[in-house]
Amino acid sequence: MIPRVYIFDTTLRDGEQSPGVSLSMAEKLEIAKALEALQVDIIEAGFPVSSPGDFEGVKTVAETVKDVQVAALARANFKDIDVAWEAIKKASSPRIHTFIATSDIHLQHKLRKTREEVLEMAVEAVKYAKKYTPFVEFSAEDATRSEWNYLAQVVTAVIKAGATTVNIPDTVGYTVPQEYYDLIKFLVDSLKEHDLYHLVEEGKVVFSVHCHNDLGLAVANSLSALLAGARQVECTINGLGERAGNAALEEIVMTLKVRGDFFEKTIGHRLETRVKTNRIVPTSQLVANLTGMFVQPNKAIVGANAFAHESGIHQHGVIMHRGTYEIMDPQEVGWTGSAIVLGKHSGRHAVRFKLESRGWRLTPEQLSKIFERFRAEVKDVLRAIQDEYLEGVLLDEFLAQDYRYQVTSAYVSSIYGAPLQPVAQIEILDRLSGTHKAVTVGIGSVDAAFKAVARALDYRFVTPEGPVSGEKELRLVDFHIDSVGKGTEALGVCAVVIEDHQGRRTAGLGKDDDIVAAGIKALINALNRLEAFRAKGEELRQKLAASYEERGIIKG
Ligand code: KIV
Ligand code: ZN
Numbered sequence: 001m002i003p004r005v006y007i008f009d010t011t012l013r014d015g016e017q018s019p020g021v022s023l024s025m026a027e028k029l030e031i032a033k034a035l036e037a038l039q040v041d042i043i044e045a046g047f048p049v050s051s052p053g054d055f056e057g058v059k060t061v062a063e064t065v066k067d068v069q070v071a072a073l074a075r076a077n078f079k080d081i082d083v084a085w086e087a088i089k090k091a092s093s094p095r096i097h098t099f100i101a102t103s104d105i106h107l108q109h110k111l112r113k114t115r116e117e118v119l120e121m122a123v124e125a126v127k128y129a130k131k132y133t134p135f136v137e138f139s140a141e142d143a144t145r146s147e148w149n150y151l152a153q154v155v156t157a158v159i160k161a162g163a164t165t166v167n168i169p170d171t172v173g174y175t176v177p178q179e180y181y182d183l184i185k186f187l188v189d190s191l192k193e194h195d196l197y198h199l200v201e202e203g204k205v206v207f208s209v210h211c212h213n214d215l216g217l218a219v220a221n222s223l224s225a226l227l228a229g230a231r232q233v234e235c236t237i238n239g240l241g242e243r244a245g246n247a248a249l250e251e252i253v254m255t256l257k258v259r260g261d262f263f264e265k266t267i268g269h270r271l272e273t274r275v276k277t278n279r280i281v282p283t284s285q286l287v288a289n290l291t292g293m294f295v296q297p298n299k300a301i302v303g304a305n306a307f308a309h310e311s312g313i314h315q316h317g318v319i320m321h322r323g324t325y326e327i328m329d330p331q332e333v334g335w336t337g338s339a340i341v342l343g344k345h346s347g348r349h350a351v352r353f354k355l356e357s358r359g360w361r362l363t364p365e366q367l368s369k370i371f372e373r374f375r376a377e378v379k380d381v382l383r384a385i386q387d388e389y390l391e392g393v394l395l396d397e398f399l400a401q402d403y404r405y406q407v408t409s410a411y412v413s414s415i416y417g418a419p420l421q422p423v424a425q426i427e428i429l430d431r432l433s434g435t436h437k438a439v440t441v442g443i444g445s446v447d448a449a450f451k452a453v454a455r456a457l458d459y460r461f462v463t464p465e466g467p468v469s470g471e472k473e474l475r476l477v478d479f480h481i482d483s484v485g486k487g488t489e490a491l492g493v494c495a496v497v498i499e500d501h502q503g504r505r506t507a508g509l510g511k512d513d514d515i516v517a518a519g520i521k522a523l524i525n526a527l528n529r530l531e532a533f534r535a536k537g538e539e540l541r542q543k544l545a546a547s548y549e550e551r552g553i554i555k556g
Contacts, residue, residue, distance in 0.1 A: 424451065
């Protein structure tokens with residue numbers, strides 16, 4: 001049996017059938033290009049007869065992507081097949097995917113046809129599609145609830161009619177791994193008595209699996225089928241799809257890669273795909289953003305927490321040797337940045353690791369001080385913090401005496417109802433240049449307050465996407481307000497991250513009974529840290545490194 005597994009991506013067809021998902025033409029094309037770059041083997045671009053929009057979507061994808069086969073879905077009738085062909089005929093490699101249900105429940109209640117009639121329709125559809133293209137896939141919808149001998153009869157007949165791929169869908173997500181294994185094995189073996197088995201062995205006919213996730217078994221079932229001889233997996237990015245979704249592409253591909261040893265031991269060889277695994281996360285994020293179907297944080301491979309270690313023991317382990325708690329390298333699937341997430345469970349090792357990765361070398365005593373400050377700040381206030389906050393704690397420890405700005409008074413109004421706008425008046429003492437005042441209006445009271453701070457100190461906030469040019473321009477990259485405690489008397493906490501023209505990010509934190517005052521404090525804190533770093537940051541970094549080396553902690 002061939003060692004190659006074909007990845008048939010149906011994000012644009014079965015995935016797009018998810019409730020609430022509707023992609024524009026441009027969005028479909030963007031996803032198709034991402035799938036081509038990911039190097040899936042086949043993109044199922046849609047079901048052309050289902051709507052003019054679907055037809056156009058399939059046609060545009062077929063005419064654009066080159067290095068991937070494009071499939072169009074068609075029921076087992078001539079009209080569907082004609083329309084499907086019309087949509088994909090200009091593809092560099094076009095595949096017609098025709099299907100009809102084979103389970104008695106579908107035959108009796110949906111199709112109202114006999115088994116014989118369905119068998120004939122399947123064969124006729126394959127023969128008809130074959131006139132258009134050599135690449136014809138047949139799917140026996142609801143295969144896993146079909147009678148096995150009848151299903152084998154259909155499979156044999158469509159292969160004889162010319163199908164090059166035979167798909168055995170678990171349409172309602174009903175099967176379990178062992179049963180699915182047995183079914184695929186039974187179907188593959190049943191070809192022996194018709195002298196067709198060699199076609200599967202040589203890879204001229206491919207058994208395909210298409211699993212839905214109603215019992216959460218779609219990936220497990222698909223992998224089990226591969227052990228039994230299937231060589232195509234139909235799947236979607238992020239497991240998107242009807243109801244509970246389809247098998248998740250990223251989980252299939254990474255299991256084959258990470259557990260190649262298991263497949264080798266079990267079937268005598270590894271199973272390879274051609275997927276560029278470092279494109280997985282960017283593709284996942286693109287699909288999530290365009291479909292609005294966001295991925296749960298603990299989703300395997302592509303969830304935000306999939307490689308995040310927050311507990312002290314795990315962080316220590318991963319810093320010492322990644323393999324202690326990670327079975328794959330996050331970069332291998334396209335994650336960038338660090339997997340160590342600072343939070344209230346983080347230990348000293350993680351804090352040191354984070355600071356060192358930003359160039360700060362600390363003696364154990366210095367680290368202890370920073371760690372205690374960090375613990376106090378992170379404890380109830382910020383549940384998980386970005387690295388910038390940790391560096392801010394370090395700047396507070398060593399450079400607070402250099403902080404320039406202090407708010408001496410502020411008044412901010414709140415407005416309920418148009419047409420008035422909130423006003424902020426602020427007075428700030430700059431140790432270097434004296435007292436500055438400003439009055440501004442804003443969209444809300446926090447907006448008014450931030451604008452007043454910026455105007456008083458001669459800073460300017462650029463738009464979220466705009467370029468930041470010059471020392472006085474800043475971008476607000478993160479802003480969030482929270483409360484600690486319960487009820488209206490809870491403490492307001494505000495956290496901000498600003499970015500300067502050199503791309504340097506600085507965080508600030510503010511706490512106050514008044515939520516707007518907490519916001520002003522956070523911004524002033526960030527500006528103080530930024531200016532102190534600009535004035536003395538490098539000098540401090542070198543001083544700390546020198547004292548570190550002097551203590552003989554690191555040599556060379
Ligand atoms: O789930 C299913 O059976 C399908 C077929 C059309 C392949 O999506
Ligand atoms: Zn499906």
